[in-house]
Structures are given as structure tokens and as C-alpha cells.
Amino acid sequence: MPGLIGLLIPLEWTACTADTEHEGFAPGVASFCSRPLWDGAPVEINNQLFQAVIGAVLVIGFWLWMAHGHKVVPGKRQFFGELSYNFIRNGIARDMLGHEYRKFLPYLVALFSFILVNNLFGQFFLFMFPTFSKIGYAWALALLTFVVYNGVGIHKHGFVKYLKNNTIPAGVPWWMYPLIIPLEFLSNFIIRPITLGLRLFANLFGGHLVILVFVVGGTLLLTTTEELAGKPIWLLQAAGGFSLIFSFALFALELFVSVMQAYIFTVLTAQYVATALADEH
Amino acid sequence: MSPLELDLGPLLPEHLSELIAGFILFLIIFAVVWKFVVPKFEETYAERTAEIAGGIEKAEAAQAEAAAALAEYKAQLAEARNEAAKIREDAKAQAAATAAEIRELAQADAERVVASARAQIQAERAQVVQELRSEIGGLATQLAGRIVGESLEDDERARRTVDRFLVELESQPQETA
Numbered sequence: 123m124p125g126l127i128g129l130l131i132p133l134e135w136t137a138c139t140a141d142t143e144h145e146g147f148a149p150g151v152a153s154f155c156s157r158p159l160w161d162g163a164p165v166e167i168n169n170q171l172f173q174a175v176i177g178a179v180l181v182i183g184f185w186l187w188m189a190h191g192h193k194v195v196p197g198k199r200q201f202f203g204e205l206s207y208n209f210i211r212n213g214i215a216r217d218m219l220g221h222e223y224r225k226f227l228p229y230l231v232a233l234f235s236f237i238l239v240n241n242l243f244g245q246f247f248l249f250m251f252p253t254f255s256k257i258g259y260a261w262a263l264a265l266l267t268f269v270v271y272n273g274v275g276i277h278k279h280g281f282v283k284y285l286k287n288n289t290i291p292a293g294v295p296w297w298m299y300p301l302i303i304p305l306e307f308l309s310n311f312i313i314r315p316i317t318l319g320l321r322l323f324a325n326l327f328g329g330h331l332v333i334l335v336f337v338v339g340g341t342l343l344l345t346t347t348e349e350l351a352g353k354p355i356w357l358l359q360a361a362g363g364f365s366l367i368f369s370f371a372l373f374a375l376e377l378f379v380s381v382m383q384a385y386i387f388t389v390l391t392a393q394y395v396a397t398a399l400a401d402e403h
Numbered sequence: 404m405s406p407l408e409l410d411l412g413p414l415l416p417e418h419l420s421e422l423i424a425g426f427i428l429f430l431i432i433f434a435v436v437w438k439f440v441v442p443k444f445e446e447t448y449a450e451r452t453a454e455i456a457g458g459i460e461k462a463e464a465a466q467a468e469a470a471a472a473l474a475e476y477k478a479q480l481a482e483a484r485n486e487a488a489k490i491r492e493d494a495k496a497q498a499a500a501t502a503a504e505i506r507e508l509a510q511a512d513a514e515r516v517v518a519s520a521r522a523q524i525q526a527e528r529a530q531v532v533q534e535l536r537s538e539i540g541g542l543a544t545q546l547a548g549r550i551v552g553e554s555l556e557d558d559e560r561a562r563r564t565v566d567r568f569l570v571e572l573e574s575q576p577q578e579t580a
Contacts, residue, residue, distance in 0.1 A: 258421020
């Protein structure tokens with residue numbers, strides 16, 4: 123199964139775009155192309171789907187493991203589980219949503235853990251690829267959040283009142299309405315889901331690309347055997363070594379960005395739900 | 404180039420399947436977390452809260468019980484003290500009463516002794532007087548008979564005279580006294 127072996131050595135890719143300029147090892151948009159899981163597999167059954175499924179299995183396994191055999195006085199495992207759970211429960215849900223947080227807790231817990239695990243795949247062996255740098259996955263979650271916050275808003279206030287709440291801020295004079303209503307509508311119903319998905323995607327896409335540049339580029343420079351643009355070989359090799367060492371710093375940064383983006387996505391979802399539920403915008 | 408022909412590059416999903424896979428995987432995770440994970444954690448928290456609240460309640464109850472017991476003991480102690488004081492008072496009063504009674508009895512005894520002594524003396528005196536009277540009467544009659552030279556013993560008149568004399572004699576010292 124060359125596809126499964128390819129999962130272990132994820133630095134090789136084939137082009138999936140018209141971008142023929144960056145074929146082979148050169149990092150670019152083509153670096154994010156998927157590969158069928160095995161020869162002859164449908165293009166949809168690819169390495170990225172495989173790692174997304176693994177991510178989901180890990181998340182489900184983690185939570186089920188943490189949720190079983192609870193005692194009033196927690197042991198080490200339960201303590202860690204409660205720590206993780208409370209980070210979302212008290213740190214995000216309760217802070218953002220007040221007394222209604224309990225209803226949205228499953229959504230937020232699932233959201234945070236799914237994004238976090240898939241983001242961390244970008245820094246860990248076997249995968250070395252953040253799932254959400256494929257925008258399809260990011261759009262899926264952004265769209266779901268969009269449906270959820272509008273759904274609960276409409277469910278609570280009714281369609282007209284919800285629309286009014288979210289397009290006419292309190293205390294705006296009537297003659298400002300022609301300006302404010304389109305702006306608010308754009309901001310609350312179009313910009314929000316798009317930025318939510320784009321933010322997650324772009325952070326991971328960019329981060330992964332930078333890592334590819336430093337790792338792949340550094341490797342090429344380090345192993346170069348001919349002069350490039352009049353630079354001596356030793357200088358190229360030194361630059362390659364430096365960029366490889368520097369890539370560790372980038373990995374650390376990406377680790378931080380991965381956690382950060384999972385957190386931001388969850389916090390913003392909670393924030394949007396809270397706004398939708400609020401009586402006055 | 405119209406916007407529809409714009410190459411969005413990586414901003415469009417490579418395959419639509421990504422979107423669907425994202426949906427399905429997330430919904431599966433959500434369902435599991437919703438059905439099994441969150442209720443379990445919340446149940447644990449509720450249990451813990453109940454246990455802590457129950458513990459506090461129990462401690463409060465114990466404290467209240469202890470306070471009640473203390474109050475009861477204090478009340479009992481005060482009661483006992485009161486009772487002891489009362490007993491002491493009673494004893495004192497009783498002792499005083501007994502003393503008074505004894506004193507009274509003694510006095511009465513003494514009075515009785517005195518009275519009986521007096522009565523005895525009176526009786527003895529009366530007896531003596533009686534004896535003296537008859538003796539004196541006899542002696543007087545004897546003496547008078549000797550003086551007069553004849554027996555006056557059987558004479559009714561003489562005896563009356565002697566009696567009269569004696570009565571006079573008897574009443575004389577009382578009048579002079």
C-alpha cells in the first residue's frame with residue numbers, strides 16, 4: 123500500500139492544480155494536494171480523509187476514556203479529564219454564554235477537541251499535515267457554527283425579531299438605518315462565517331507552507347552539490363543547516379498557533395451564539 | 404475575467420467530499436460528546452456538589468445538636484444548683500424550726516416541771532398545814548385543857564372554838580403579809 127507508506131513520509135506530493143510551476147518538491151499550493159489512500163482508490167478516499175477519521179476516533183476515544191468510571195474524588199485520569207473538560211466548560215462556555223452554557227457545551231467541547239487534534243497533526247509524525255489547511259474541512263465547521271448560532275437565535279426570538287436584533291443595534295438614530303442595516307447584516311450573517319472558516323484555514327495553510335519552505339528548502343540547500351546563483355556550495359549548505367534549525371522555532375510557533383486557532387474558533391462560536399441569544403444587540 | 408471564473412485556488416475545497424467528511428466526522432463526535440461525555444461529567448459535578456453540600460449540612464446539624472446538648476446540660480446544671488440551694492434552704496429552715504420546737508418543748512417541760520413542783524409543794528404545804536392544824540388543834544386543846552383543867556376533847560363547842568381560832572390564825576399572816 124504505497125498510500126499508507128506515503129502517510130509516513132508525507133513530503134512527496136503530486137500536483138492537483140493547474141500550477142505546474144511548482145511540481146515536484148517545491149513547496150506551494152500543490153503541496154496540499156491529497157493522494158488517494160491506495161492505488162486505484164477514489165480521489166475522495168485520500169490521505170487527508172484518513173487522518174481526519176483518525177482524528178475523530180482519537181477525540182471520541184479520549185473523551186470516552188475520560189468520561190468513564192467517575193468518582194466524586196477524582197483519580198489522575200479523571201483529574202486530567204476534568205481539567206480538559208473544565209477548560210472549555212468554565213473557560214469558554216460559561217464565560218461566554220452565562221447560565222445557558224450547558225446546552226451548548228457538547229457542541230463547544232466537540233468543536234475544540236476536533237480542531238485541536240487535527241491542528242496538532244500538523245506537528246506530529248505520521249501525518250505532518252494539519253487537516254484544516256484543507257479549506258473543505260474548515261468550511262464544514264464554519265457552516266455548522268453559522269447554522270447553529272442563527273438557528274438558536276431564530277428559535278429564541280422568532281425570525282423577524284432575530285433579524286431586527288442583529289441588524290439594528292440599540293440606540294442608533296433612525297436616519298442611520300440605511301447605512302447600519304446593510305453593514306450589520308453583512309457583518310453578522312456573511313462576514314462572520316466566512317472569516318471563521320478562513321481564519322482557521324489560512325493560519326494552518328500559511329503555517330504549514332512556511333514549515334515546508336524551511337524544511338524542504340533547508341534540506342535541498344544542505345544537500346546541494348552545485349553552486350546556485352554564484353554562491354559557493356558551503357554557504358548554501360550553511361544556509362540550509364540554519365533554516366533546518368530555525369524550522370524548530372517555526373514548529374514551536376505552529377504548535378502555539380494550532381492551539382490558539384482551536385481556542386479562537388471555539389470562543390468565537392460561543393460569542394456568536396451568545397450574541398444571537400442576547401435580547402439587545 | 405468574470406468573478407465566476409476566478410481561480411480561488413486553495414480557498415475552494417479540492418473535493419466536495421472534504422466538506423461532507425468534515426460534517427459527518429464532527430457530527431459523530433458531537434453526538435458522542437452530547438450523549439455520553441457531557442452528561443457523565445455534569446453528573447459527577449452534581450454528585451460532588453451534593454456531597455459537599457450534604458457534608459456541610461451534616462456538620463451544621465451536628466453542631467446544632469451539640470449546641471442543644473450543651474444548652475440542655477447547662478439548664479440541668481442550673482436546675483441542679485437551684486435544687487441544691489433549695490434543699491439547703493429547706494434544711495436550714497427545718498433546722499431552725501426543729502430548734503424552735505425543741506426549745507418550746509424544753510420550755511414546756513420546764514414549765515411543767517415547775518408547775519408540778521409547785522403543785523407538789525402546794526400539796527405538801529396543804530398537807531403540812533392540815534397536819535399542823537390537827538396537831539396544833541390537838542396541842543392547843545390539850546394545852547387549853549391543861550390550863551382550864553378539864554377535857555375539852557369531846558366537847559363540840561370547844562372544837563368549834565379551836566377551829567375558829569385556827570381560821571383566824573390562818574388568815575392573819577396573809578393579811579399582814
